[in-house]
Amino acid sequence: MTSTAVEYYLSAFTQQKGKFIAPWFSDQRRAALDSFQQNGFPALRQENWKYTDVRSITKRNFILTEKGNGSVPKNQINSIRFNELDCHELIFINGHFSSKNSRIGNLPDGVILESLVIACDIHPDMLQKHLGNNANYTIGAFTALNTAFLHDGAMVYIPDDTVLEKPICIFYLSTETKHSFITHPRNLLILGRNAQATVIESYIGIENADYFTNSVTEAVIRAGAKLEHYKIQQESEQSYHIGNFMAQQEKDSRLESHSVSLGGKLVRNDITSNLAQPGASVTLNGLYMARHRQHVDNHTLINHLEPHTKSEEYYRGVLDDHARGVFNGKVIVHENAQKTDAQQSNANLLLSDNAEADTKPELEIYADDVKCSHGATVGQLDKQMLFYLRSRAIEEDKARSLLTYAFAEDVINRIKFVPIRKRLEDLVIGRLPDAALIREFAA
Amino acid sequence: MLEIKNLYVRVEGKEILRGLDLKVNAGEVHAIMGPNGSGKSTLANVLAGRSDYEITNGSITYQEKDLTEMSPEIRACEGIFLAFQYPVEIPGVNNIYMLKAALNAIRTYQGKSKLDAIEFLNLVREKLKLVRMKEDLLNRSVNEGFSGGEKKRNEIFQMAVLEPRLAILDETDSGLDIDALKIVAEGVNSLRSRDRAIILVTHYQRLLNYIVPDQVHVLSEGRIVKSGHRELALKLEEKGYEWVKQEADAA
Ligand SMILES: Nc1ncnc2c1ncn2[C@@H]1O[C@H](COP(=O)(O)OP(=O)(O)OP(=O)(O)O)[C@@H](O)[C@H]1O
Ligand SMILES: [Mg+2]
Numbered sequence: 001m002t003s004t005a006v007e008y009y010l011s012a013f014t015q016q017k018g019k020f021i022a023p024w025f026s027d028q029r030r031a032a033l034d035s036f037q038q039n040g041f042p043a044l045r046q047e048n049w050k051y052t053d054v055r056s057i058t059k060r061n062f063i064l065t066e067k068g069n070g071s072v073p074k075n076q077i078n079s080i081r082f083n084e085l086d087c088h089e090l091i092f093i094n095g096h097f098s099s100k101n102s103r104i105g106n107l108p109d110g111v112i113l114e115s116l117v118i119a120c121d122i123h124p125d126m127l128q129k130h131l132g133n134n135a136n137y138t139i140g141a142f143t144a145l146n147t148a149f150l151h152d153g154a155m156v157y158i159p160d161d162t163v164l165e166k167p168i169c170i171f172y173l174s175t176e177t178k179h180s181f182i183t184h185p186r187n188l189l190i191l192g193r194n195a196q197a198t199v200i201e202s203y204i205g206i207e208n209a210d211y212f213t214n215s216v217t218e219a220v221i222r223a224g225a226k227l228e229h230y231k232i233q234q235e236s237e238q239s240y241h242i243g244n245f246m247a248q249q250e251k252d253s254r255l256e257s258h259s260v261s262l263g264g265k266l267v268r269n270d271i272t273s274n275l276a277q278p279g280a281s282v283t284l285n286g287l288y289m290a291r292h293r294q295h296v297d298n299h300t301l302i303n304h305l306e307p308h309t310k311s312e313e314y315y316r317g318v319l320d321d322h323a324r325g326v327f328n329g330k331v332i333v334h335e336n337a338q339k340t341d342a343q344q345s346n347a348n349l350l351l352s353d354n355a356e357a358d359t360k361p362e363l364e365i366y367a368d369d370v371k372c373s374h375g376a377t378v379g380q381l382d383k384q385m386l387f388y389l390r391s392r393a394i395e396e397d398k399a400r401s402l403l404t405y406a407f408a409e410d411v412i413n414r415i416k417f418v419p420i421r422k423r424l425e426d427l428v429i430g431r432l433p434d435a436a437l438i439r440e441f442a443a
Numbered sequence: 444m445l446e447i448k449n450l451y452v453r454v455e456g457k458e459i460l461r462g463l464d465l466k467v468n469a470g471e472v473h474a475i476m477g478p479n480g481s482g483k484s485t486l487a488n489v490l491a492g493r494s495d496y497e498i499t500n501g502s503i504t505y506q507e508k509d510l511t512e513m514s515p516e517i518r519a520c521e522g523i524f525l526a527f528q529y530p531v532e533i534p535g536v537n538n539i540y541m542l543k544a545a546l547n548a549i550r551t552y553q554g555k556s557k558l559d560a561i562e563f564l565n566l567v568r569e570k571l572k573l574v575r576m577k578e579d580l581l582n583r584s585v586n587e588g589f590s591g592g593e594k595k596r597n598e599i600f601q602m603a604v605l606e607p608r609l610a611i612l613d614e615t616d617s618g619l620d621i622d623a624l625k626i627v628a629e630g631v632n633s634l635r636s637r638d639r640a641i642i643l644v645t646h647y648q649r650l651l652n653y654i655v656p657d658q659v660h661v662l663s664e665g666r667i668v669k670s671g672h673r674e675l676a677l678k679l680e681e682k683g684y685e686w687v688k689q690e691a692d693a694a
Contacts, residue, residue: 383495384531388585391491392545392601393519393552406535406584441540 005058006040013148016064022120024128025150032137032147041141051326051358052268052297057240062182062212064149067096072175072206077101080171080204085419087167087200088113090154094174094211095183097152105166110159113168116186119155126157130188134246134274135218142242146184146216153186153215156199160192160222167198167228167417172213173206174239180210187217191225191253198228198417203243205236205263212240219246221253223277228256230420234427235263237292244270252279258415259286259298260424262431267296275302275309275337286315287411289431290323290355297326304337304367313344316411318404319355329374330362337367344374349381349407351400401434402441444469444640445490445510445609450501452482452489452665459485461665463501467609472631472641474651474676477662478684483644484528486662487613490642491525492518505609519545520552522608526598526615528644533585539567541585542601549605570603574630591618599630610634611642616650628653648676661687 013033041058042049072093081089090113091101097115104113112123120127137144154170172185189199203213213235221227227247235241241264247255261267267290273282288296302311317325327346348357361374381403389399408428415421429438445467452460459482467473477483489496490503492515503510506521513521533541546566547557558566571578576596586594595615602610615627631641631654643654651659651673659676661669663684668691669675679687 382531385533385536387491387493387515388527388531388533389536389541390515391519391525392541392605393516393548394541394544395516395548396514398544399516402536402541403533406533409535437544440544441537 003040003058006037008061009145010037012064016149022124022127024124025131028132028137029148029150032144035137036141036144036148039141039144048299048328051324052266052295054266056266057212057242060180060212063179064151065094065096065177065181065183072173076206077173080173080202082169082200082419082423084422085167085169087169089169089171090115091171091173092152092185094177094181095151095172095185108162108164111162111164112155112157114155116150116153116155116188123155123157126190127155127188130190130218130220133218134220134248135216135244139244139246142214143216143244146186146214146244149182149184150186151184153188156187156189156197158191158195158197158225161194162192163196164198167200167420169200169202172201172203172215174204174209174211174213174236175206176209177211180212182212182214185213185215187215189217189219189227189229191219191221191227193222194224195222196226198230200230200232200420202232202234203241203263204234205239207236208238209236210238211236213243215241215243217243217245219248219255221247221249221255223251223253225250226254226256228417229258231257231259231269232424232427233259233261233263233267233269235267237263237265237294239264241267243268244272246272247282248274249276249280249282251277253277254280255282257282257284259284260411260427261286261288261296261298262427264296265294267294268299269297270299270301272301273303273311274305275311276305278306278308280306281310282312283414284311284313284315285411285414287317287408287428288315288325289318289408289428290325291320291431292323293321294323296324297328299328299330301330302332302342304331304333304340304342306336307338307340309337310341311343314411314414315346316408317346317348317357318351318408319348319357320351322352322354324356325358327357327359327376328362329360331364331372331374333363333365333367333370333372335366338369340367340370340372342370342372346376347407348378349404350378351381351404398434398437401432401438405429405432405438405441444506446504448502450489450503451499452485453497453499454485454495458499459665460489463662463666465660465667467640467642469640470637471657472635472643472654474643474645474656474659475662476645476659476676476679481662482665483662484613487525487528487611487642487644490518490611491515491523516548520549524602524605524607524610526595526602526610526612528613528617530586530594530598532587532589534587536585538583538585538597539581542567542604545601546604566604570600573603573633574600574626576600592620592623595619596623596626599627602634603630606634608638609640609642611644613644614646616645616647624650625653648680651676663688663691
């Protein structure tokens with residue numbers, strides 16, 4: 001029996017207009033829908049979704065947007081850009097590529113940087129070869145829906161031995177519209193052998209915008225390549241955000257993932273890295289801040305599939321008011337993966353008695369010669385530190401803000417790329433009371 | 444300047460201070476000695492405003508005001524400074540910015556203008572020289588990874604910059620080498636003036652060779668059981684505390 005929520009999406013599928021291109025994709029699209037129909041939405045009884053109830057999403061009838069829906073004043077667009085950063089910019093408004101606002105500069109030979117819709121016209125082979133390879137619809141309902149309703153997103157291809165100096169910024173801007181809507185951004189990142197690139201995905205919602213972002217990013221990082229990936233989630237506080245990031249890593253490749261999650265009413269971030277060949281390494285660095293009644297869930301999965309692979313993970317959460325944070329970090333060291341080095345830590349700071357954090361490191365180790373460690377904490381601001389600062393004439397609220405920022409800063413400080421670190425610093429500080437004072441400290 | 448009457452303080456349900464009386468006038472230096480666990484740090488923390496120390500009886504008057512009504516930050520603004528026995532490490536909070544925020548908060552409260560970056564830097568340079576502290580400690584997180592002696596020196600440095608009216612030094616001399624001890628003494632002596640007062644909690648009379656106190660008190664089991672002059676400290680060093688306790692019990 002299919003639930004009404006599932007029915008809603010099935011019927012939306014048959015009615016969807018102007019859908020994404022390419023006949024070669026229709027089989028995958030159909031299969032994704034079938035898979036979704038069979039499995040439905042995740043329920044709380046599923047281990048992976050134990051703490052996050054998606055019924056608040058599934059009971060809503062979000063509509064698909066059409067191109068041109070939601071106009072945005074120029075100054076609003078300019079305010080979301082990284083003005084201090086010389087980068088290539090792709091801007092999507094309510095899920096659709098806005099070529100007039102995007103700015104793609106000169107690219108090295110062979111580099112492809114396009115919206116998926118355009119890439120489909122000019123590089124169909126490339127797309128056909130990779131799209132859906134790693135982010136398979138069988139992973140779960142939301143990836144299946146993203147595949148079935150795929151409309152646009154970004155395609156990044158960096159050929160072998162090519163270093164893209166300027167970062168790529170992909171903005172997904174959601175605006176206030178008459179009907180609450182859903183978007184399914186889909187990004188495909190392919191880095192050839194020894195290629196290097198920095199990609200920033202930024203999800204931003206205009207205040208009061210009511211929508212659901214269901215994004216999927218798949219990355220292939222070939223031998224010796226390095227991807228620096230940022231996800232900055234600043235959705236509106238009414239919105240829903242479910243984002244999947246999947247990376248396939250070959251020999252000696254490197255992924256640095258930085259995720260900062262600030263917005264959204266209900267948020268789920270999934271990151272999976274498959275360390276599929278020897279020497280591959282990954283760092284997952286993340287900060288989530290939630291307040292009011294925000295709910296933010298981070299699930300990460302690192303598969304150590306081959307020997308001499310390395311993973312490091314640092315996640316921190318700051319939870320205020322009635323907010324709830326979830327962290328689940330799973331590391332699987334497969335039988336073959338001797339000499340694995342895996343470290344993980346998660347720390348949560350509760351700023352209110354009503355805030356809640358659930359943290360669960362999960363280590364599954366099937367090899368014997370490995371180095372693994374993990375640690376998880378949930379705590380409040382340190383009373384002695386507070387007293388020390390107050391005894392130095394710093395007001396209680398300010399002392400609390402300072403200590404909160406100091407806690408969050410540990411994640412921000414792992415970002416080596418200065419313009420982005422500054423930007424994120426600013427965003428995080430902006431979330432705290434006494435921003436001016438903290439800015440002085442951070443300077 | 445400070446008058447404590449019949450003070451009772453409870454920590455975690457346990458009575459630590461039990462009827463403590465102490466009067467400190469402006470311009471004076473008082474030394475407080477006493478056995479481990481007698482309540483010296485408790486007294487120091489209560490004066491600085493630690494809230495988990497519950498005052499169950501008695502009064503504390505500071506400059507004609509009820510001190511117990513004030514938050515720790517207001518006390519600091521009113522000129523109280525505690526050099527902690529165990530200064531806490533605060534990762535991620537920059538030492539010198541904290542001090543600048545502290546100084547400007549106090550100045551603002553006292554109706555003075557804030558110091559700008561250059562004025563502040565000049566002041567810092569001057570005081571660094573006074574306490575002979577390494578400049579690189581300034582830009583580290585508060586006390587993080589500081590050696591025991593460096594932490595104490597940092598407290599004295601802060602004191603020198605903030606120029607409190609009532610400074611309470613809780614065993615600032617413990618764990619210091621002889622040179623550092625002299626520096627602490629110089630720091631304290633340079634602060635001495637007619638309108639300031641200093642309370643020194645110490646176990647060693649050697650500090651009192653450098654800072655000559657007006658009065659020496661013995662705190663035992665939550666009360667001041669004996670007060671005297673410098674000679675008392677010498678006698679305590681020689682004979683220990685047992686005789687004071689016996690005297691007190693007999694009384
Ligand atoms: N937070 C606390 N919880 C429980 N007991 C406490 C607490 N703080 C202090 N005490 C107790 O109060 C008593 C007095 O402690 P305090 O630190 O004031 O002693 P002190 O005189 O400073 O000793 P020392 O010379 O060793 O520094 C001790 O028995 C101590 O264990
Ligand atoms: Mg003590």
